[in-house]
Amino acid sequence: MTSSALISFDRVGHSYRSNAGVLVPALADVSLDIAQGEFVALLGPSGCGKSTLLYLLGGFVPIRDGEIRVAGKPVTGPGRDRGVVFQSFALFPWKTVRQNVRYGLERMSLPRAEQEARTARLIDMVHLNGFEDHFPLQLSGGMRQRVAIARTLAVDPAILLMDEPFGALDAQTREIMHEELLAIMARRPMTTVFVTHDVREAVYLADRVAVMSARPGHIKEVVTIDLPGRTEPGVQKTAAFGAYVERLWGLVKNEAVQAAAGR
Amino acid sequence: MSRSATVVGAVKPKLDRPREKGTAVVNWLVRWFPLAILAITWEAAPRLGLVNPASLPPLSVVVAALGRLAMGGDLLANGLKSLFRLVCGLGLAILAGVPLGLTMAWFRPVRAVFGPLVRCLYPMPKSALIPVLLLWLGLGDLSKITLIFLGCLLPVLISTTNGVRGVEPAMIWSARSLGRSRLAALFGVALPAAMPDVLAGIRSALAMSFVLLVSSEYLMSRDGLGYLISFLGDGGAYDGMFAAVLVVSILGFAADRAFNAVSRRALAWRET
Numbered sequence: 208m209t210s211s212a213l214i215s216f217d218r219v220g221h222s223y224r225s226n227a228g229v230l231v232p233a234l235a236d237v238s239l240d241i242a243q244g245e246f247v248a249l250l251g252p253s254g255c256g257k258s259t260l261l262y263l264l265g266g267f268v269p270i271r272d273g274e275i276r277v278a279g280k281p282v283t284g285p286g287r288d289r290g291v292v293f294q295s296f297a298l299f300p301w302k303t304v305r306q307n308v309r310y311g312l313e314r315m316s317l318p319r320a321e322q323e324a325r326t327a328r329l330i331d332m333v334h335l336n337g338f339e340d341h342f343p344l345q346l347s348g349g350m351r352q353r354v355a356i357a358r359t360l361a362v363d364p365a366i367l368l369m370d371e372p373f374g375a376l377d378a379q380t381r382e383i384m385h386e387e388l389l390a391i392m393a394r395r396p397m398t399t400v401f402v403t404h405d406v407r408e409a410v411y412l413a414d415r416v417a418v419m420s421a422r423p424g425h426i427k428e429v430v431t432i433d434l435p436g437r438t439e440p441g442v443q444k445t446a447a448f449g450a451y452v453e454r455l456w457g458l459v460k461n462e463a464v465q466a467a468a469g470r
Numbered sequence: 471m472s473r474s475a476t477v478v479g480a481v482k483p484k485l486d487r488p489r490e491k492g493t494a495v496v497n498w499l500v501r502w503f504p505l506a507i508l509a510i511t512w513e514a515a516p517r518l519g520l521v522n523p524a525s526l527p528p529l530s531v532v533v534a535a536l537g538r539l540a541m542g543g544d545l546l547a548n549g550l551k552s553l554f555r556l557v558c559g560l561g562l563a564i565l566a567g568v569p570l571g572l573t574m575a576w577f578r579p580v581r582a583v584f585g586p587l588v589r590c591l592y593p594m595p596k597s598a599l600i601p602v603l604l605l606w607l608g609l610g611d612l613s614k615i616t617l618i619f620l621g622c623l624l625p626v627l628i629s630t631t632n633g634v635r636g637v638e639p640a641m642i643w644s645a646r647s648l649g650r651s652r653l654a655a656l657f658g659v660a661l662p663a664a665m666p667d668v669l670a671g672i673r674s675a676l677a678m679s680f681v682l683l684v685s686s687e688y689l690m691s692r693d694g695l696g697y698l699i700s701f702l703g704d705g706g707a708y709d710g711m712f713a714a715v716l717v718v719s720i721l722g723f724a725a726d727r728a729f730n731a732v733s734r735r736a737l738a739w740r741e742t
């Protein structure tokens with residue numbers, strides 16, 4: 208609502224129609240402003256509507272209750288200004304790594320050589336050199352996620368939406384991906400909305416963490432993370448980091464218990 | 471750059487590993503062994519008097535009859551006629567079934583209107599239409615092409631619809647947020663993603679097309695391989711009849727193998 212907000216959610220709600228035809232509320236009255244360049248994590252128990260909120264912002268699901276504005280304009284559909292990385296990777300399995308990464312560039316009226324150069328640069332950035340001609344099904348989970356990230360970053364979106372992008376990865380790979388994501392962000396800052404239910408991940412990556420309540424989801428509390436030297440190696444072992452994790456964990460646990468009881 | 475070169479070197483050989491020659495020969499033998507047994511049994515049973523040679527002539531006799539049919543030109547003329555009908559009927563079914571299936575998958579109102587119709591017509595045995603089509607369209611090509619078209623349309627349409635509806639929404643959304651219109655996402659993403667289902671539908675339609683071709687030619691025709699079978703059988707030329715049956719079987723088998731090979735190439739991305 209303030210003029211400095213790049214993204215603003217204004218009393219956004221959403222209901223899904225169940226198979227029986229009844230409307231089931233998934234989100235209710237979500238309001239949140241996100242500033243240019245900010246990294247916001249959406250944290251909440253399973254089923255609280257985190258993905259739904261991201262799909263609404265992405266313009267994939269029509270917004271019926273409330274309004275979402277990006278740079279002052281109401282969201283009415285998908286656009287290249289909002290790049291999305293899905294939890295399921297959503298790569299095109301019949302395209303090679305190179306073709307997947309190049310996909311978004313093909314409609315940008317760039318000269319062919321520039322397309323190729325950018326594709327090569329992105330593949331290099333996510334360390335997939337040598338795998339350009341592999342199909343996604345020939346890659347490991349971590350590699351597929353790198354392809355998905357490269358494909359999204361190729362079109363240089365101002366806003367990056369990530370839906371539990373590292374949820375399917377093992378702990379070590381996830382850790383490596385965190386560091387790589389921060390390194391990419393340091394070079395090319397983007398306004399980011401990052402969905403997760405991993406508290407440590409949220410504290411490590413985000414400037415602010417929005418904790419969502421159990422269904423119907425709304426924003427319960429927004430915690431600003433103020434950790435100096437986030438990219439320093441030992442940050443996860445500091446007392447300040449631990450305190451944030453503890454506090455957020457307390458907030459989320461409560462909701463998770465309620466969510467489980469609501470089933 | 472030297473780094474990428476080493477990675478390529480490390481990965482490439484694993485992908486196109488040359489198949490061992492010995493294994494290839496063994497595989498080949500195993501694959502054709504059952505057919506060889508069948509051929510030997512076919513030859514031996516009538517000769518040993520296990521079956522009446524009048525109702526099952528030995529394979530060598532059938533092959534000789536096949537040679538005569540081929541030399542006389544009957545086989546080629548009727549075979550081409552049949553092939554023409556098959557290609558037209560199946561081709562039209564694919565040309566109509568895939569776009570219709572896409573439309574039904576993509577637009578809910580279209581699905582609401584045509585869905586019940588498709589569900590009603592799908593289980594209906596299309597061979598029941600043979601007398602009707604004979605009455606309406608006569609003995610020529612049109613009645614057979616129409617029958618094959620009708621029999622193949624729904625398998626292609628339904629598998630296309632199911633395939634497209636099964637595509638993960640996030641894949642379509644990725645395309646949309648990377649600058650594609652809804653229509654471009656349909657043809658550029660939903661269709662290729664559904665291709666395994668589309669091709670499986672076409673494959674079952676191909677088998678169906680042979681059934682409908684031969685039975686319609688058998689019952690309402692003056693030419694074609696089905697007619698040849700009925701004509702030779704009615705005239706008591708059983709060696710010739712078996713030769714024509716053999717030709718139809720081999721054609722059906724070859725068409726299926728060829729289609730399978732093409733599908734596998736088109737879906738090479740699925741093989742890991």
Ligand SMILES: Nc1ncnc2c1ncn2[C@@H]1O[C@H](COP(=O)(O)OP(=O)(O)OP(=O)(O)O)[C@@H](O)[C@H]1O
Nearest residue numbers: 223224233252253254255256257258259260404422
């Ligand atoms: N297509 C749909 N049809 C009906 N209900 C849905 C649909 N998608 C989601 N829901 C319901 O809406 C609620 C919110 O779902 P959503 O996927 O947004 O949750 P989430 O917070 O992302 O959960 P998770 O952490 O498990 O991914 C859930 O209770 C879910 O059952």
Ligand SMILES: [Mg+2]
Nearest residue numbers: 257258259370
């Ligand atoms: Mg989710």
